Amino acid sequence: MPISGYVVKAGANRIAEIRRRIRDMDGVELGPAVDGQFALAAYSEDENGAERFGESLSSLPGVDQALLVYHNFEDVEYTG
Amino acid sequence: MNRRSFLLKTALSFAAGIASGSTKGLSLGQPGDGLAWQKAPCRFCGTGCGVMVGVKDGRVVAVQGDLENPVNKGLLCAKGYHAGAAMYGRDRLRYPLIRKGGKLVRASWDEAVDAIARHILKNDDTFAIYGSGQWTIPEGYTAMKFLKGGCGSNHLDPNARLCMASAVVGMLTTYGVDEPSGCYDDFDVCDTVVLWGNNMAEMHPVLWSRIVDRRAKGERVEIFDLGVRRTRTTESADHYLEFNPHSDLAIANGLCYLLVKWEAYDKGWVERHCSFRQGEDGAGKPMTFAEYVSFLEDYTPEKVEAISGVPAAKLELLARRFADKSRKILSFWCMGLNQHTRGTWVNNLVYNVHFLSGQFGAPGKTAFSLTGQPSACGTCREVGTLAHALPGGRVVMKDSHRADIERAWKLPKGRISSKPGHHAVSMFQALQKGDLSGAWVQVTNPAHTMPNLNEVAGNLEKRFLVVSDIYPTATTKLASVVLPSAMWVEKNGVFGNSERRTQQWYKMVEPPGEARDDVWQMLAVARRLYDLGYKGMTNVDGEFLFTFRDENGESIEAWKWEEYRKRNVDRILYEEYRPLTHMKRKNVAPYDELAATRGLRWPVAQDERGQWRETKRRFVEGEDPFVKEGSQIDFYWGPDGGGKARIWARPYKPAPEEPDDEYPFWLSTGRVLEHWHSGTMTRRVPQLHSAMPKAYVELNPKDAATLNISTGDRVRLVSRRGELTLPAWVNGRSLPKAGLVFVPFFDEDLLINKVTLHEYDALSKEPDYKKCAVRVEKA
Known part of the structure; x- marks a missing residue:
């Protein structure tokens, strides 16, 4: 159950639309939008799920950058 | 609230703090999450980002950017966030392995240490150490003392030879001493960025974000990308100057030509701070300004366009920026200029452009060489784990430098050899031929990364190859002995990053199985050699070369693992090394000061209240404590004296292998x-x-x-x-x-x-991985 915190950066006129799309995703909590960026936290079933989530976030139309800023993987077993 | 909800809130509050800029109180991990948080620099590139590492039940389980670290201010790249996970691959090496009957089989530490010591005992002059820019400072220092002090051999070189040696020799031949003048603070105030063959967006993403985030805030930062391929960096660039491989030499000379032709160079700056030099070697010979102007005649925009493919108009556009004295220009480069058979020359030429335009030695005005490994600067360049070097900027060829180190290490006079050892490529060629009997490889993977592998890294399996690493690699497959190493926060460490910042961290978790610190591995082999009667591991007092004492003067038996792990041997080694940095005015900060801070940029000095002060910009009056009053800029190690740096006439010459009909x-x-x-x-x-x-x-x-x-x-x-x-x-x-x-x-x-190709720069010995000729066939 990896937990990730992101800062999403986008053009101010796209923020509302992007937030609507993200709100529909499973396991996501959104923070308030400030100056063309906002925070979100998400949990995933496993590390690959976390990776897919990060990729889908980055590829949303209008997203300039989705920066991972926190990552907790305390119940993930050995990898590789 | 269950744990998942709690951690989600934790992640959200941290991310929200970064997004809003309200980061107060968020910096020391997350209170109440049941994790023990400590700081460490990132394990990967040379940026030196601060990481907060969360530990639970003896395992690293969380990572966040360190908000208190001025390098990254809370941000990390994808690699940094997975630095913790990188420790927990299923195939971590956990036990020593020795090759028997053609197979690597589990062995005891005692057996492995004995096998290595007995090989060195018989072959001390043909045994090499190949290290790394991922070595911590104490690791590199130990390796240096082991081989140069203990064995009297200089066959020690790091993989950093493959990535930044040209930058080093570029600085030495330009201003007489290694390491950059500028710092990351310059990234926040420059208004023009010039990238010389550097994909910064992908290779140094956190530093890149420091620049592009300024644009997001409405600041105007113009970016010139000079490259041979469009990359993610190009996407953010205002101007893309695509050039023919190897022609960067002509481009830099072309910029200088225009600055001089337009009389737009900074005459006062050049007269005060520069001398002119010509020649192909490192020493060169003096030349006049008029001779330099004559040399530049070969680099008119039209001629540069013919060589490089860069349209004359684009070259002139960039030259106009350098001619504009109101601008603050910052050049970056990394492997594109360094992995180059004329790497030293092209480094010299970038300084030329900055010196002629006076774009040097002020906030936002500098030429900055980026590095690829976390301590290529701190360990390889500052400790000096190179075939010709000794700690603190000394070289083996100088009698006084060897004498300094022999005194510091209590060695008999003459123990350190005056003959440089094999540099990286030469070392593997010597192993291939059998001129070297064996090598100890630590924290690197030469069977993967040497150029022209078939020729340069052949026959390794026939030599006595010791490999200390954390995972199986192409190199461990060829080893006679494999030693499992502790990684990153499984040990204490000190790294030095690209902006002269020295950073320290403490061990946070135990290494897996029987994996042990590389420092301990070397101490254990050194002690076994001493016990076997090997004279090299004895100092002039008749004691073991690595004799450490506690606060009561009692000897510490650090070669015994149980004793080693109870002590902070890193602190002892670092403090032994620290005074050696003073000769070249690279004064690094005390260990305890590093422990209390997010690192300090050398040279450091104590103020009148005893506070340690770092130096943002070297050679700059008011910032660097060693600069003479009234000099403004003082290249105090300038090779021509008078506080001056060199402007070099270095010509464009074709690459050693270029496309042809057969390899197009x-x-x-x-x-x-x-x-x-x-x-x-x-x-x-x-x-x-x-x-x-x-x-x-x-x-x-x-x-x-x-x-x-x-x-x-x-x-x-x-x-x-x-x-x-x-x-x-x-x-x-x-x-x-x-x-x-x-x-x-x-x-x-x-x-x-x-x-x-394994051709390398004649001065830096750095090979060129960026250019060779190939045929492309659909298979």
């Missing part, structure tokens, strides 16, 4: 965002591996169409040295110029270095 394409190799160098760590992280599982060859779409190649097709690259078949990628992540193909080198299963 340029091959350039490099890195990708997801993987770090040979992928030993990052390929064990599922997210990174799945994002970039396999190497590929990128082609220009026009070339692909001509050759009838589409994405996914199997393509064979053939050079004069070897061949490799790998999948094609067209219109992929980057866009190589027509006539050039790009292949990343991280993939152990697709070793592009079987194809590359």
Whole structure:
């Protein structure tokens, strides 16, 4: 159950639309939008799920950058 | 609230703090989350980002950017966030292995240490150590003392020779001492960025974000990208100057030509701070300004366009920026200039442009060499783990330097050899031929990363090869002895980053199985040699060379693992090394000061209240404590004296191998965002591996169409040295110029270095991985 915190950066006129799309995703909590960026936290079933989530976030139309800023993987077993 | 909800809130509050800029109170991990948080610098590139590492039940379980660290201010790249996960691959090496009957089998530490000591006992003058820019400062220092002080041999060199040696020699020949003048603070105030063959967006993403985030805030920062392929960096650039491989020498000289022709150079700055030099070697001979102007006549915009392919108008546009004294210009480079058979020269030429334009030694005005490994600067360059070097900027060729170190290490006079040892490529050629009997490889993977692998790294399996590492690699497969190493926060450490910042961390978790610190491994072998009667490991007092004492003067038996792990041996070694940094005015900060801070940039000095003060910009009056009053800029190690640096007349000369009818394409190799160098760590992280599982060859779409190649097709690259078949990628992540193909080198299963060239820069001995000629065939 990896937990990730992101800062999403986008053009101010796209923020509302992007937030609507993200709100529909499973396991996501959104923070308030400030100056063309906002925070979100998400949990995933496993590390690959976390990776897919990060990729889908980055590829949303209008997203300039989705920066991972926190990552907790305390119940993930050995990898590789 | 259950744990998941709690951690979600934790993640959200941290991210919200970063997004809003309200980061107060968020910096020391997350209170109440049940994790023990401590600081460490990141394990990967040379940026030196601060990481907060969360530990639970003896395991690293969380990572966040360190808000208190001025390098990254809370941000990390994808590799940094997975630095913790990179420790937990299933195939971590846990026990020593010794080759018996052709197979690596589990052995005891005692057996492994004994085997290494007995080989060195018989072959001390033909045994080498090949280290790394991932060595911590105490590790590199120990290796240096072991081999140069203990064995009296200089066959010690690091993998950093393959990535930044040209930058080092560039600085030495320009201003007489290694390491940059500027610092990351310059990134926040420059208004023009010039990237010399540098894909900063992917290779140094946190530093890159420091620049592009300024644009997001409405600041105007203009970016010039000089490259041989369009990359993610180009996407943010205002101007892309695509040039023919190797022609960067002509471009830099062309800029100087225009500055002089337009009389737009900063005459006062040049007269006060520069001398002129010509010649192909490191010493050169003096020349007059008039002679320099005459030399530049070969670099008119038209001639530069003919050589480089850069339109004259674009060259003039960039020259106009340098001519504009109101601007603050910052140049960056990394492997593009350094892995170059004229790497030293082209480094010299970038300084020329900055010196002629006076774009040096003030906030936002500098030329900055980026580095690829976390302590290539701190360990390889400052400690000096190079075949010709001794600690603190000393060299083995100088009698007084050897005498200094022999005194410091209590060695008999004459113990340190005055003859430089084998540099990296030469070391592996000597192993291939049998001129060296064996080598101890630590924290690096030469059977993957040496150029022209078939020739340079052949026969390694026939030599006595010791490899200390954390995972199986291409090199461990060839080893006689494999030693399992502790990684990152499984041990204490000190790194030095690209801006002269020395950073320390404490051990946080135990290494797996019987893995042990590299420092301990060397102490254990040194002690076994001493016990076997080897004179080299005895000092002039008749004591063991690595004799450490506690606060009561009692000897510490650090070669015994149980004793070693109870002590902070790193602190002892670092404090032994620290005074040696004073001779070249590279004064590093005390260990305890580093422990209390997010690192300090050397040279440090104590103020009247006893506070340690760092130096942002070297050679700059008011910032660098060693600069003479009234001099403004003082290159106090300038090779021509008078506080002056050199402007060099270095010509453009063609590359040693260029495309021809038989091999019509340029091959350039490099890195990708997801993987770090040979992928030993990052390929064990599922997210990174799945994002970039396999190497590929990128082609220009026009070339692909001509050759009838589409994405996914199997393509064979053939050079004069070897061949490799790998999948094609067209219109992929980057866009190589027509006539050039790009292949990343991280993939152990697709070793592009079987194809590359091993020619190296005559001055820095750094090989050129960026240019060789290949044939491209649809397989």
